[in-house]
Amino acid sequence: MSASATPTFPPHLLDFQDWSRPQIESLLETARMMQEVLARPVKKVPALTGFTVATVFFEPSTRTRISFELAARRMSADVVSFSGAMSSTTKGETYRDTLRTLEQLGIDAYIIRADAAGVCHQAYRWLGKPVLNAGDGWRAHPTQALLDAFTLLQSLGSLEGRKIAIVGDILHSRVARSNAELLPLLGAAVVACGPATLLPASLPGARLTTDLREALEDADAVMVLRLQKERMDKGLLPSLPEYIAAYQVTQARLGWAKPQAPLLHPGPMNRDVELEGILAEAPQSLVERQVANGQAVRMAVLYHLLVGRKRSEG
Amino acid sequence: MKGEILFRNVRLVDGRGDFGQADVLIGEGRILSLAGGEAPKVVEAKGLVLSPGFCDPHAHLREPGQEVKEDLESGLTAAARGGYTDVVSMPNTQPVVDTPEAVRALWEKARQIGQARLHPAAALTQGQEGQWLSEARLLQEAGAVMLTDDGRTNEEAGVLALGLRYAASWGLVVAVHAEDAGLRRGGVMHEGEVSFRLGLPGNPAYAESARVARDLELLRYALEYAPSVPRLLHIQHLSTRRGLELVRQAKREGLPVTAEVTPHHLTLTDAALASFDPVYKVAPPLRPRADLEALLEGLLEGSIDCIGTDHAPHTPDEKALDLLRAPFGIPNLEVAWPLLYTELVEKQGFPLATLVERFTDGPRRVLGLAPIHLEEGAEASLVLWNPAEARPVDPQAFASKARYSPWAGWRLQGWPGLTLVAGRVVFSASHPELLY
Amino acid sequence: MEKKLTFKSKLLNEDEVRRALTRIAHEVIEKNKGTQGLCFVGIHTRGISLARRLVELVERFEGKCLPMGILDITLYRDDLTEIGLQPKVRETRIPFDLNGKAVVLVDDVLYTGRTARAALDALIDLGRPSRIYLAVLVDRGHRELPIRADFVGKNLPTARSEVVKVKTQEDDGEDAVELWEVEV
Numbered sequence: 001m002s003a004s005a006t007p008t009f010p011p012h013l014l015d016f017q018d019w020s021r022p023q024i025e026s027l028l029e030t031a032r033m034m035q036e037v038l039a040r041p042v043k044k045v046p047a048l049t050g051f052t053v054a055t056v057f058f059e060p061s062t063r064t065r066i067s068f069e070l071a072a073r074r075m076s077a078d079v080v081s082f083s084g085a086m087s088s089t090t091k092g093e094t095y096r097d098t099l100r101t102l103e104q105l106g107i108d109a110y111i112i113r114a115d116a117a118g119v120c121h122q123a124y125r126w127l128g129k130p131v132l133n134a135g136d137g138w139r140a141h142p143t144q145a146l147l148d149a150f151t152l153l154q155s156l157g158s159l160e161g162r163k164i165a166i167v168g169d170i171l172h173s174r175v176a177r178s179n180a181e182l183l184p185l186l187g188a189a190v191v192a193c194g195p196a197t198l199l200p201a202s203l204p205g206a207r208l209t210t211d212l213r214e215a216l217e218d219a220d221a222v223m224v225l226r227l228q229k230e231r232m233d234k235g236l237l238p239s240l241p242e243y244i245a246a247y248q249v250t251q252a253r254l255g256w257a258k259p260q261a262p263l264l265h266p267g268p269m270n271r272d273v274e275l276e277g278i279l280a281e282a283p284q285s286l287v288e289r290q291v292a293n294g295q296a297v298r299m300a301v302l303y304h305l306l307v308g309r310k311r312s313e314g
Numbered sequence: 315m316k317g318e319i320l321f322r323n324v325r326l327v328d329g330r331g332d333f334g335q336a337d338v339l340i341g342e343g344r345i346l347s348l349a350g351g352e353a354p355k356v357v358e359a360k361g362l363v364l365s366p367g368f369c370d371p372h373a374h375l376r377e378p379g380q381e382v383k384e385d386l387e388s389g390l391t392a393a394a395r396g397g398y399t400d401v402v403s404m405p406n407t408q409p410v411v412d413t414p415e416a417v418r419a420l421w422e423k424a425r426q427i428g429q430a431r432l433h434p435a436a437a438l439t440q441g442q443e444g445q446w447l448s449e450a451r452l453l454q455e456a457g458a459v460m461l462t463d464d465g466r467t468n469e470e471a472g473v474l475a476l477g478l479r480y481a482a483s484w485g486l487v488v489a490v491h492a493e494d495a496g497l498r499r500g501g502v503m504h505e506g507e508v509s510f511r512l513g514l515p516g517n518p519a520y521a522e523s524a525r526v527a528r529d530l531e532l533l534r535y536a537l538e539y540a541p542s543v544p545r546l547l548h549i550q551h552l553s554t555r556r557g558l559e560l561v562r563q564a565k566r567e568g569l570p571v572t573a574e575v576t577p578h579h580l581t582l583t584d585a586a587l588a589s590f591d592p593v594y595k596v597a598p599p600l601r602p603r604a605d606l607e608a609l610l611e612g613l614l615e616g617s618i619d620c621i622g623t624d625h626a627p628h629t630p631d632e633k634a635l636d637l638l639r640a641p642f643g644i645p646n647l648e649v650a651w652p653l654l655y656t657e658l659v660e661k662q663g664f665p666l667a668t669l670v671e672r673f674t675d676g677p678r679r680v681l682g683l684a685p686i687h688l689e690e691g692a693e694a695s696l697v698l699w700n701p702a703e704a705r706p707v708d709p710q711a712f713a714s715k716a717r718y719s720p721w722a723g724w725r726l727q728g729w730p731g732l733t734l735v736a737g738r739v740v741f742s743a744s745h746p747e748l749l750y
Numbered sequence: 751m752e753k754k755l756t757f758k759s760k761l762l763n764e765d766e767v768r769r770a771l772t773r774i775a776h777e778v779i780e781k782n783k784g785t786q787g788l789c790f791v792g793i794h795t796r797g798i799s800l801a802r803r804l805v806e807l808v809e810r811f812e813g814k815c816l817p818m819g820i821l822d823i824t825l826y827r828d829d830l831t832e833i834g835l836q837p838k839v840r841e842t843r844i845p846f847d848l849n850g851k852a853v854v855l856v857d858d859v860l861y862t863g864r865t866a867r868a869a870l871d872a873l874i875d876l877g878r879p880s881r882i883y884l885a886v887l888v889d890r891g892h893r894e895l896p897i898r899a900d901f902v903g904k905n906l907p908t909a910r911s912e913v914v915k916v917k918t919q920e921d922d923g924e925d926a927v928e929l930w931e932v933e934v
Contacts, residue, residue: 008836026838033839037825042875045825075825096634116636117513118590125591137638138513177513200510300839303825308836 009304012131014120015140016181024149024185031150031293031300037074038296048077051306054107057083057134058095058114063267064134067291068111068143071298077306080105099123106312109305112136129312130305138172144266145178147297149186151290152221155262160187165215165257167249168225168274169198170208175225175266180205191215194225195247197236212247216256223264224249227274240273250276254284262286315351317341318737319748321698322350324359326688328366329671333688338364343737345692357732357745361702365670366686367399367430367695367733369677371460371574372489372550372622373647375401375432377420379408384627384645384715386424386432392625392647392714393430394741397673397697397730401430401647402681405437406465412437412448414456421457429740430733431695433681435460438477438488444470447477450484459681462489464550467525469495475532478547482540487572487680489548490529492557493598497521502637504584504599512587514637517599523556530564533571548680549573551624553598555608562617572680574622575609577650581657582606582720592633592640593720596626613672614664620676623650627716645716649707651699653721655728660701698732700744705729754933755913761906762927767887770903771800774885775807777901778854787852787880789817793869794840796858797821799918800887804856819844821855826868848877854901858916860886863897888927890914 009027010018037045053072055065060083072079082098099110109130112120117139124131135141149159156162164183170176170192180203183190190206192199193215199208209215216222231237254263263275263285271277279285317339326333326348337350375389386403393401403420405411411420417434424432436458440446442465450461461481468474468490481488498521503509505516526549533547540546552558552573561573578596583603586594594600612618626643633640646653651673658664675685686693704727709719731744739748762770782788785808792801798820809815822840829835855869866884873882885901890908904927908914913930917923 030839033822033841036842040876045875046871047825047827047830050831094631094635114636116638119636121590122634122636136513138515140513174513177511201505202507202510204507204511303839304836307830308832308834310833311831 011305011309012120012124013142013301013305014124014131014133015142015178016145016185019185021185024182027300027304028146028150028153030303031146031297034296034299034303035293037299038292044074044076046076047303048072048075048306050311051108052078052080052106052312053109053111053302054102055079055081055111055134056099056102056113057081058085058112058119059135061113061135064113067294068134068298071295072302074295075299075302077302080107095119096126099127103127108309108312109302130309132301132305135174138174138177140178140181141174142178142182143294143298143301144175145182146301147290147294148179148223148264148266149182150293150297151264151286152262154289154293155286156220158187159183162188162220163218164188164190164221164223165219166190166192166206166223166225167212167215167247168194169227169231170194170203170225171198171200172228172231173225176206177203179223191219193247195237195243198231212253213256216253219257219261221262221264222249222254222257224275226266226268227270244273248274248276249279251279251282254279260284264290267291315339315347317346317351317353319355319357320351320353321357321359321364324362324364324698327363327667327670328688329667329675329685330687331667338688340694340734340737344694345688345690347690348688355748357748359698362698362700362731362744364688365697365699366674366688367697367735368397368651368673369400369681369683370398370623370625370647371402371548371620371677371680372464373401373403373625374406374627374643375403376407376627382715383629386420387427387429388713388715389625389627389647390424390427390429390432392712394733394735395713395730395743396648397651397699397733398430398647399695399697399733399735400433400678400683402433402435402460404462404464405435406442410437410442411435412440412442414449414452417453417456417458428738431735433457433459435462435464435489437461438463438468438481439473442466444468444473447473447480450481450486454484454486458486459683460487460489460548462491462550464489464491467491467493467495468529471528471532474529475535478532478536479539482536482543482546485543485682487545487548487682489550491550492522492525492529493517494521494525497524501599502595503587504601506584506602508584508587512590514587517597519554519556519601519605522554522598523560526557526560530560530569530571533564533569537569543570545572545680545682546570547572550622551576551579551598552609552612552618553579553601553605555605558608558612558617562612565617572619573617574620574677574680575613575618576622576624577646577653578644578720579609580606580613581653586720590637592635592637593644593718595637595640595642596644597642610658610662610664614668618672619680620672621650621654622677623647625714627714629715630718633718644720645712645714646719648712648714649719649721649726651730652726652728653724655701656726660727694734694737696734697730698744699728699730701728703727703729703731755930756933758912758929758931760926761914761929762904764925767903767925767927770887771803772807774901774903775804775811778804778883778885779808779812781883781900782852785812785814785816787850788854789819789846789851790854790856791819791821791844791873793855793857793865794820794822796916796918796921797856799920800858801854801856802920804854804885817846819846821869821872823865823868823872826872828864828868842872844876848873848879851879852881852883853879854883854885856885858887859914860884860889860897860899860902861892861914863893863895866897867895887916888914
């Protein structure tokens with residue numbers, strides 16, 4: 001058959017540390033092709049026939065898991081799923097035991113979500129098989145950032161020189177961290193904004209500010225993060241009304257950004273907390289498109305992670 | 315003169331300096347002569363170095379209660395292999411060592427094991443709960459050399475102030491794990507650029523420096539009651555430049571404060587956490603290079619009195635948890651000396667005798683134990699080590715039950731080959747014939 | 751891994767390529783009895799250029815511009831589990847409804863038949879044509895699957911150690927068919 005090529009991608013998607021701009025662009029290009037597949041009457045291609053993919057969710061997330069599983073199935077991979085909490089004692093089954101058990105079943109790739117940063121790195125070290133990070137603690141959520149970038153590219157054309165504002169709990173956000181790694185690779189300038197207690201002192205790839213107006217002013221796009229209400233219990237926020245008063249992205253405040261600046265949210269959304277409710281359905285809101293794009297991006301990632309690699313013997 | 319063992323042509327280095335080659339005759343548990351003599355066992359030791367046995371003011375040997383991690387036998391054997399003849403065990407066991415009976419039981423058991431000597435530390439407060447002082451006088455009589463709530467932090471300033479005042483009256487040293495719990499929060503690594511990038515909860519340097527500053531104030535306060543004690547407050551595992559500055563300043567004022575630094579804080583930085591390997595998870599956390607360099611300077615000038623290993627073994631399974639759940643601690647009794655000899659002396663030109671001092675006289679001074687110097691009549695608690703022998707760290711060969719190491723695979727020199735405790739050979743890899 | 755190739759001979763020159771395509775265009779119209787329901791789908795990469803030529807030729811002969819699509823068969827390849835192989839996924843664009851159409855699938859070379867097999871599967875996932883024809887510029891033999899072309903520009907017996915390269919003005923700057931030898 002025609003044109004062969006050797007895989008030139010890292011054998012995992014843990015974060016973007018090992019990824020270059022051409023690799024990212026090529027992956028997003030594949031995602032564009034996958035989008036066309038999703039528009040077909042038969043939304044399924046045989047590319048990953050014979051591969052088995054495991055979704056291993058130590059932290060529950062139905063939406064992300066469905067997106068990954070559907071992406072894998074649309075590529076004709078077999079999918080098994082495991083979900084369960086991570087044990088905190090050696091008496092229970094540790095997550096290493098869980099992964100070792102799955103290993104015996106002949107899994108070709110692991111899609112892992114966990115509440116602790118680094119679990120996917122550890123899993124890759126133990127398993128030596130493609131590992132796809134579906135969110136690890138505060139560390140990274142690379143497919144979310146890829147679908148954000150993909151969605152932004154659809155609406156802005158190019159990210160070169162664009163100002164992207166990310167608003168919310170930056171300190172505890174894997175979405176913010178992954179976007180701060182990825183978007184600058186594509187030429188964008190990221191400004192991350194939130195209350196002082198929810199900002200790190202520094203974040204590679206992003207300029208930090210506590211001033212919402214400064215963050216939104218002339219922004220080409222605005223990404224609003226979900227506010228985890230348990231931050232209040234830890235004493236990091238005085239109150240919800242205080243947060244809303246200072247940092248809720250409202251229609252009026254969105255006026256500081258460029259006209260029609262697209263609005264993104266990784267979901268699930270706390271309406272009228274981080275975002276004024278009516279904005280979710282505003283024409284510039286790309287929230288639904290993000291979900292649809294998530295599948296195409298995840299299909300592309302699976303393609304690059306699995307095709308051309310040795311199948312597991314089980 | 316007749317003795318039991320003769321080391322011929324051995325190079326002598328103790329905390330005072332490098333004395334070149336001598337023929338050292340050992341007998342009756344002492345150094346009988348530095349000018350040779352007769353002995354049934356003769357060791358040709360050209361190229362090897364004889365130093366006083368190392369003393370560790372800070373090790374977690376986990377007995378009683380957590381023998382799955384370590385016990386006295388494995389821990390003291392590991393110590394002897396590391397060239398240590400004296401080890402202070404931390405009292406944060408299950409149950410906590412806070413009674414004279416518990417101290418005595420540990421001491422007795424360690425004596426029967428016959429490896430490195432054990433010097434138990436006892437809890438400063440009953441159950442280490444930070445409320446009621448433990449029986450310092452009775453604990454001391456039973457053999458405790460130090461009071462500490464290490465494993466926890468002394469959150470109640472009032473209790474620590476009383477503890478210092480009371481310990482001073484018995485001449486006991488109080489060791490503190492100087493980290494402010496409220497600032498440390500759930501931090502699993504140093505708070506800074508790396509933790510922000512990795513998305514791991516950070517533990518700021520200020521958790522240490524704020525606590526050191528407070529504890530030095532409490533020391534000043536306690537001294538109003540006991541003005542003339544030679545030593546009283548010992549800061550464990552100093553890890554920050556700012557903490558060091560505070561200690562340095564206090565020492566200039568003449569305050570009876572001492573400090574230790576661990577082998578890991580002198581050789582590893584927070585950058586190691588980028589691997590997300592919990593083997594690097596330790597409290598206080600590994601710091602940036604600037605702190606490491608300041609600590610080296612502090613060690614050199616003597617603001618830091620000694621090396622304390624903070625040997626903190628856990629099971630390999632516990633260390634295979636994720637970074638949030640894995641326990642804090644690094645096992646290092648068996649590598650401390652070759653590690654620092656290689657990384658500091660060989661690679662950075664750190665003066666050898668000074669490093670020996672920080673492994674021998676320094677810690678003994680902290681504890682109020684007599685120094686061991688290489689001279690006639692001195693106690694023969696000694697280590698023979700080989701500056702030229704280089705081999706990689708192999709955790710699988712550890713005597714410690716914690717068979718993992720952040721230095722696994724590092725090629726180190728200066729491995730101890732022989733350890734004598736009061737003239738008795740307790741470890742002999744280089745000269746196995748001496749064991750019989 | 752890039753195999754080393756050496757040039758052996760030119761099998762078709764520009765004029766011969768043009769004549770072959772012209773003949774195919776006539777045959778297609780004849781076989782379909784006109785242009786009713788007819789469309790072309792070119793397979794990446796050279797098949798697209800060739801399909802475009804056929805569309806132009808049909809327009810010249812019949813005065814009707816027929817719809818044309820492009821097809822990437824990467825996701826349908828049967829060798830995606832071969833270690834070290836990760837082909838680039840390219841665009842598929844069929845800007846018209848395939849249902850009930852007579853599709854002329856266009857490729858440059860018919861060899862093992864595996865590309866054609868993949869293309870048939872891909873097409874059928876995209877719609878339900880009333881009929882699919884296969885048109886190729888060169889049929890070089892060595893079929894591994896029960897597939898034959900409906901329209902062939904030129905039958906060229908070759909050895910397996912040889913490579914047939916189709917060049918097009920659009921992709922390569924000239925129209926030609928060349929024979930190359932794989933160096934062992």
